[in-house]
Amino acid sequence: MIRFEHVTKRYADGTTAVDDLSFEVAEGELVTLVGPSGCGKTTTMKMVNRLIEPTGGRIFLNGDDIATVDPVELRRRIGYVIQQIGLFPHKTVLDNTATVPHLLGRPRKEARARAAELLDLVGLDPSVYGSRYPEQLSGGQRQRVGVARALAADPPVLLMDEPFGAVDPVVREHLQTEFLRLQSSLHKTVLFVTHDIEEAVRLGDRIAVYGSGRIEQFDTPATVLGAPATPYVAEFVGADRGLKRLSVTPIETGDLEQPPVLHLDDPVGRALAGMAADGARWAVVLDSEEGLHGWVAADALGQAAEDGTVREHARRMEAWLPVGAPLKQAFSTMLQHDAGWIAVLDGDRFLGVLTPGRLHEALRRSTTADAANISRADVELQTVLDA
Template identity: 75%
Template sequence: MIRFEHVTKRYADGTTAVDDLSFEVAEGELVTLVGPSGCGKTTTMKMVNRLVEPTGGSIHVAGRDIAATDPVDLRRRIGYVIQQVGLFPHRTVLENTATVPRLLGSGRAAAHARAAELLDLVGLDPRTYGDRYPDQLSGGQRQRVGVARALAADPPVLLMDEPFGAVDPVVREHLQSEFLKLQAQMRKTVLFVTHDLEEAVRLGDRMAVYGQGRIEQFDTPATVLGAPVSPYVADFVGADRALRRLAVTPVEEGHLERPPVVRIDDPLPRAALDGSRAVVVDEDGRPYGWLPAAPAAKGTVRELARPMDARVALGASLKEAFSAMLRYDAGWVAVVAGGGEGDGRYLGVLTPDRLHEALRRSVGEAADAGVTPR
C-alpha cells in the first residue's frame, strides 16, 4: 500500500533528515515509527501526504507515485491525526468530523450522518457530543474526534503523528486500547509516529526503529525485542527488553494449567479435590470463583466459592495477565474464551510459573528465528 524507494530529504542548510529510505507497508498493516527526537520519523510520515517534499527517490501509495498526484486531493484522501488534534474551534464536534466528506462533495445530511456514525464508533455518542465545541471536551475526547475526522472519508491510509502524546498516561493507555479495537474492525494502512517505545511495541504489527535519518531495524515488535540487529537497537529497546516482550506475547492454551473444575450447583466435592484448589464455573461454563483445597465441612459450592476476579481472554498479552495477578493479588489468572466470538467460557488458569515459562520460551524463539544480535 505504501512503498518508499531510496527516499532522501535534504534541507538547504545541508541537514539530511532522511537518508536513502526504502521500505514497504502492506495493506491493512499498522507500522510504528519510533526513535529519538530529530531522527526523521515525522519527516518520513509527512512525505506521504506531501506536507514535506522529498529531494530524492519516490513514494507510492496504492501503486501510484504521489509526485504525480495533486497534493490537495492526496491529503483529502489520506487520514491525518496529530498530537494537537487541530479541530476548528468555531465548529461543533459533528461539523468538525464532517469536514472532509463535505470537501469531497457530500451533501450536508450525508456528511453529518457519516460523522455521527464515526463519532459513535470512537465511543462518543453524537446525541451527547455532536453539538459541543472542542473547548467543551476533555483532551481524550478531542483525540477521539480527531481520529473520527481522519476516518470520515474512509481513507485507505491513516497517518498518525504522536496522536496520544498530549494526554495523561491513564487516558493514553485507554485510547491505545480503543484504537486497537478500531483498527481490528477497519484494517486501515497506518503509519504511526511515536517516541514511546512501549506504545510502538503495543500498537505495531511491525515497527521501524530509527537511527539518524535511517531505519536501523524493521520487523515485528517481538523480533526487535528478542533479536536486535545492532548495539544501537539493543541499547534503544533497553536491557529489560525481555520484560517488554510480555506486551507482545499472547496467552495460549498451551500455557495453561487445568486444576479440578466443579459447577456452582454441584454438591461439595471434598474427596474429589484431593488437596487441590478447584475452579468453580457457572451453568454456562464461565468462571464464578474458586474453592480452597480444604473447604469447610458444610455448605454448597455456591456458598463456599471465593471470588475469582483475575481473568483475561485467551490471546491477551502476558503483560495483561501479569497485571491482573498484581491488581487482584492472585496466585493464578482465569483464562476465558475471548475475542470477537468469545463467550467467556473458562479454559484454564495461568500461574506465575507458567507465565515465566511462556516468557522464556518466547524470548528463545525470537532469538532463534531472528537475526543473531551483534
C-alpha cells in the first residue's frame, strides 16, 4: 500500500532529515514510527501526503508514484490526525466531523449523517456530543473527534502524528484501546508516529525504530524487544524490554497448568477423594455446561457433610482471561484480584490456569523463540532443577 524507495530529505542548510529510506507498509497494516525528537519520523510521514517534498527517491501509494498525483487529490485519499487536532472552534462537533465529506461534494444532510455514524464509532454519542463545541470537550474527547474527522471520507490510509500525546496517561491508554478496537474492524493502512516505545509496542503490527534519519530496525514488536538489531535499538527500547514484552506476548494453551476439575453437583465425598488422590489443595469448579463457575478448597470440603455437593462450598471466580490475551493483562489481573492463578477460557470453555511461574516461563519461551527464530512450543527451558 505504501512503499518508500531510497527516499531522502535534505534541506538547504545541509541538514539531512531522512537518509536513503526504503520500507513498505502492507494494506491494512499499522506501522509505528518511533524514535527521539528530530530523528526524521514525522518528516517521513509528512512526505506521504506531500506536506514535505522529498529531495530524492520515490514514494508509492497503492502503486501510484505520489509525485505524479495532484497534492489536493492525494490528501483526499489520506486521513490525517495530529496532536493539536485542529478542530474549528466555531463549528459544532458534528459539523467538524462532517467537514471533509462536505468538501468532497456530499449533500449536507448526507455528510452529517456520516459524521453521526463516525462519532458513534469512536464512542461519542452524537445526540449528546454532536451539538457541542470543541471548547466544551475534554482533551480525550477532542482527540476522538479528530480521529472521526480523519475517517469521514473513508480513506484507505491514515497518518497519525503523536495523536494521543497531549492527554494524561489514563486517557491515553483508553484512547489506544479504542483505536485498536477501531482498527480491528476497519483495517486501515496506518503510519503512526510516536516517541513512546510502549505506545509503539502496544499499537504496531510492526515497529520502525529510528536513529538519526534512518531506520535501525523494522520488525514486529516482539522481535524488536526480544532481539534488538543494534546496540542503539537495545538502548532505546530500554533495559526493561523484557517487561515491555508482556504487552505483546499472548497467553497460549501450552502455558497453562491443568488443575483438578470438579462440577457443582459432584458429591463432597467423591470430590474429596479425587482431590486427595491428586494431592490437590484446590480444584476448579465448572457448571453443568462446562462453563467456569469458580474454585473450591480441599479444607472447605473437608469440613462439609459428605452427602452434600460441591455447589454449597464453591467460590465464584472473577480472575479469568481469554486465551490470546497479553501476559501483561494476565499479570495485572493477578495483582488486581490478589490471585495466585487465573483461569483461561476459549469462549466459555475452560482451558486451564496460568500461574506466576508459568507466566514467567511463557515470557522466557517467547524471548528465546524470537532470538532463535523458532516457535514457542519448540523451546526447551532449563531451570535450577535441571542443573
